[in-house]
Amino acid sequence: MSHPDAPAAPPASRTRTLVVDAADESSFRSLNGVGGVPGPAVGHPDFPDMTPLWREAGVTVVRSFDWVSRLDTRNDPTSLFPDWSADVDDPASYNFAATDRWVESVHTIGAEVMFTVASSIPRNKLPAEDVELYGRVVEHIVRHYSQGWADGPARPVRIYEFGDQPDFGPLHFAGRPDEFYAMYRAFCEAVQRVDPTLTVGGPAVAFPLEADAPYREGFLAYVRENGLPLDFFSFLWFTDGSRDPLDYRHVSRELRALLDDHGFAETELTLCYWNYLAVPSSSAPAAEKGAFQAATAIALQDTVIDHAFFFRADSGRDPHYGFVDPGGVGDVDGRPDERSRALALAGRAMRGRRLGVEGADESGFAGIAGREGEHVRVLVANYVAPDSALAPREEDRFTFRIPIGEQRIELGLTLPPQRAELASSGVDAVRLELTRLPWTGRTASVTATSLTGSVDGPTEVAVSAAGTLQLEFALPPQSALLIEVTA
Template sequence: MEVTTDKEGSLMATIRLDTSKQLKSIKPLHAGGQPPVTSAAKDTYFHYLTEAGIPYSRLHDVSGSFGGGKYVDIPNIFRDFDADVNDPASYDFTFTDLLIKQLVEAGVEPYYRLGVTIENAARVKAYYAHPPRDYDKWAQICEHIIRHYTEGWADGYHHKIAYWEIWNEPDNGRQMWSGSFENYYRLYDVTAKHLKKCFGDKIKVGGFASCGFYGVAGGNDPFNMKPEHYQRYLDFFHGFMAYVKEQSSPIDFFSWHSYAPTMNTIRMDKWVAEQLDTYGYGHIESHLNEWNPFQEEAGNGHHAAEVASTLLALQNGRADMTCIYDMRIDGPDYSAFFDAKTKLPHQTYYTFVAFNTLYKLGTQVECVSDTDGVFAIAATDGKKNALMLSNISGTNQALSIEGVDLTEARVSYIDDHRMLSWAPNARELKNNSVVLIEW
């Protein structure tokens, strides 16, 4: 790629736009994992989700640290597996009812993971990460949970909840699944067939929330995994796809995870697309529903820029939805949005606010960056326009934006010191920074 410099010899990134060339809808890539519910079950911080336009909250690992044993999980709701599956008294919806009500009031659609929370101390003992004793009964329990939240069963609700995910990371070993590969494949088949028989196209079912495909994306995982782990994930995937194809198991979406840097995640996204096509499932949705590159850096410019780069890259990729892991408020690990001490949103939260500006405008327009590591997406509603840029190229870049008049544009930056703060112009995009331009 040709390297461009400005008059002073600085590296220059050129962005070329044509707002008359409309491409496709901006995708709901700014969804998140568990919401910022407090240990006291309060929605004090949910207004931040509303203000950022978060479209979905994937309900997995919900309040596992402090409210563990109360929310979402099958054993938290159906506490005695020997109880009558058709009796409302067998179900304890109390805390999950409250949580989903809080999400709906915040304008966020729940994305429900049917299964269990990860058991990080499974090396000592795992209590719930086991295959159900009766797959048919487990599927019926899932059915009644869906009926409670979407059809009003058991003094329930008529919420809009489209996505129902069957388990999480069964390829992760004993922390998530003590059974064999085939045990999970069969659980998926039994459950998916039962749920689609009950609800048809009123819901979307999928899985399996793969740990990720680092082995085909150049490695670069933050967990220092061994090659045999990479191979396990690939073997599990290929076994699953072959099984659902052979059994004609319903699947509306395939879900997968990545905690790798942007460029590795882009490779995974492309590989998933190729594999879905190969197996004859090119028509289903692809969900990256756990991701968080350099999560230990959350709250600085680099983390914000990496996250923004992934969002912008996948708008041009295959993924139909992404859910960052996650939006928790209690505890610093994997909290992508909030400072653990102040409970205030930091830089990465504002990348989602910026992306939501594109999402609200609705339609992606032609926008090309000539520089590796500088990502750009523009959107329009026919009257108003916005351009979002991120720089993880490793160097500061002077900016040349062609094809539009930005004389009256509003410019906002995110970096180590700014959180979508106003700036007088967009003449430079420093390394590890994000800019939003609106006109």
């Protein structure tokens, strides 16, 4: 049966059938984390409140790096520890107020915080001058957020990450690798003095496919040789150079093999930031970005990634760089667009138990389904890669420039192999076949929500005596639909 209110579907040759088996159940991976600023805080009253969107999206954990909660290695009035000559043991020496408010904002929606310890980039990228003192300061910060020292939050923070893109040229860490390693050791020892059951990891590498690199193999060797904990290895990946949602499958396989080969089989893999584009000169329409987000959120479920954080799930207002980051969602005041709706629809779809789905491809037509109580939800995406991503590459290398003041820093990274399958197969409609539904012979309600914000339904439909239901929807390029069927 077709959805009576759905737009007229194109000819069948461009219609793809997606079959959902409601009796084939498995688990979703825990990949619904985000990075971003939760909302207004001390010193930033104009930042929009993102927590309603995060609640709708079912966000489970938020990475703190882009907050004001940075531990600078030099004197800085905005740092968590503003003056390095101050008394380390005195609560008055710390600057917790704005960060505390954001931690509480995250906790109010039931999510956890992954607290990132890194310096106040872009103003300072220098290593600690006194590593022992640095460790003592980290210890007090962890005590504040995990044990309530100095009126810390009531709910403890239990996940701590060290570093943020130390391999990002001179832009994020202007020290030697051995200085970074020593800071990681001080960080680990500080966290363990507070509570050895807390989760620690790092180093948030920016270029995870660069082999024999100081912050990949070198970092892992140091951690192993010194017996340090590494509960998770974190990395970033954006697709400016490929525009391919399946990059994450390739990159995560490479890193999983790297960890296993270096004796870190129990270390989890954390994608601490992902998005379509990150380079300021890259651009794409919001609908294209939203379709990519939906397709990628689906694809991530079939990778070896243990935890993932979409960046950035806020308006893009940045408390450090003083500009609006194009990686944000919605407009500068937080009003939604296709990107924020993609975040919400993906979060709504991947709840409860995962259901078996057949009929998707590796060219941007993606589908996933879940059952939560009396609700079956199906997310379908139709992402189409731009022509620029389909042109044959001369090499699997992407170079770009980052403007920092008057500087133009040129950087490059290794890409996954280019896939011929990325080219779209021209789908613009979906036929949805739901099988083995538990509501045999009953009436169900169907609602379809798109990235544009349009909602069709609810419409009543009949489930067959065999537990099947057929629906059909237009699905133009650069779109996604969340179809909800409720008994």
